Amino acid sequence: MKKNILLIHTGGTISMQMNTQTGGVILSPANPLSLEIDKIQQFANITEFEVFNLPSPHVTPEKMNHLKNVLLNHTENTTFDGIVITHGTDTLEETAYFLELSTNLSIPVVITGAMRSSNEIGADGVYNLMSAVRVAASEEAVDKGVLVVLNDEIHTATNVTKTHSSSVATFQSPQYGPIGIVTKSAIHFHHAPITRFHYPVKHIDKKVAMFKIYAGMESDLLHSIINLGYHGVVLEGLGQGNVPPAMIPGIQNLLDVNIPVILVSRCFNGIAQDIYAYEGGGKMLKDLGVRFEHGLSGQKARLKLLLELCAIN
Numbered sequence: 001m002k003k004n005i006l007l008i009h010t011g012g013t014i015s016m017q018m019n020t021q022t023g024g025v026i027l028s029p030a031n032p033l034s035l036e037i038d039k040i041q042q043f044a045n046i047t048e049f050e051v052f053n054l055p056s057p058h059v060t061p062e063k064m065n066h067l068k069n070v071l072l073n074h075t076e077n078t079t080f081d082g083i084v085i086t087h088g089t090d091t092l093e094e095t096a097y098f099l100e101l102s103t104n105l106s107i108p109v110v111i112t113g114a115m116r117s118s119n120e121i122g123a124d125g126v127y128n129l130m131s132a133v134r135v136a137a138s139e140e141a142v143d144k145g146v147l148v149v150l151n152d153e154i155h156t157a158t159n160v161t162k163t164h165s166s167s168v169a170t171f172q173s174p175q176y177g178p179i180g181i182v183t184k185s186a187i188h189f190h191h192a193p194i195t196r197f198h199y200p201v202k203h204i205d206k207k208v209a210m211f212k213i214y215a216g217m218e219s220d221l222l223h224s225i226i227n228l229g230y231h232g233v234v235l236e237g238l239g240q241g242n243v244p245p246a247m248i249p250g251i252q253n254l255l256d257v258n259i260p261v262i263l264v265s266r267c268f269n270g271i272a273q274d275i276y277a278y279e280g281g282g283k284m285l286k287d288l289g290v291r292f293e294h295g296l297s298g299q300k301a302r303l304k305l306l307l308e309l310c311a312i313n
């Protein structure tokens with residue numbers, strides 16, 4: 001029997017068109033994907049819905065929270081077997097991880113996008129949408145958390161990242177790889193997530209800053225975030241999790257006023273650890289009270305801290 005899938009559009013290139021005169025890619029008033037729904041209906045009964053129509057650099061945590069509320073409302077009173085969300089690829093991984101942390105659904109939630117707009121040669125939108133619907137309708141996708149499906153690969157929201165500015169093979173999970181693949185005839189999962197976190201949030205009423213650490217960085221930017229009213233900060237540290245010594249007063253200052261400081265590595269493979277005991281080294285940072293977030297990118301660690309701070313107690 002065909003599954004019932006809720007298809008939610010949020011914008012992005014997958015819903016855009018190229019202006020053939022100027023070559024610029026623009027928002028399309030009528031979603032070009034809706035014209036292709038007949039091709040997708042063979043895999044599932046689709047109910048379509050547009051939450052917003054935005055380029056994904058315009059998507060904020062507040063918008064993600066709105067999307068989360070729509071998701072929860074629709075799954076509470078209805079009997080959808082799965083959800084597919086179309087989204088711009090620039091911040092797709094962040095919306096996916098936001099939903100991973102803030103919803104706790106066992107039905108599949110699959111996010112997809114496209115690197116080429118609907119009327120470009122080699123447009124990948126309809127194909128990715130079809131793959132996402134097939135994954136969302138698959139029994140094996142149940143209880144796997146929020147998934148990202150593009151280019152025949154299935155990734156977890158936790159590990160996936162956009163690795164190339166224009167290639168259709170842009171979404172990868174460095175160090176971990178995809179957890180499944182989409183073939184012409186089947187959906188194959190070969191891994192499953194072990195650990196999942198859940199932060200029930202109502203409102204986004206906190207601010208978390210993030211800095212990529214660079215050689216010679218000082219404390220001034222860290223000092224400034226106290227006055228700017230930030231509630232937490234994520235540092236993408238050097239190597240295994242180290243910072244220049246001139247940042248120590250700034251870090252100490254934040255910890256003194258109970259602003260959590262989270263450390264990840266700016267390397268996209270490996271994890272931040274408390275190894276080096278020199279001034280600014282990971283061991284010293286740990287002793288000061290810096291928290292290590294193992295294996296997350298800076299942008300994911302930032303969302304995790306934001307949701308932790310906003311979570312309903």
Ligand code: ASP
Nearest residue numbers: 012013055056088089090
């Ligand atoms: N800039 C676009 C966006 O994220 C890129 C895309 O969707 O592929 O909205």
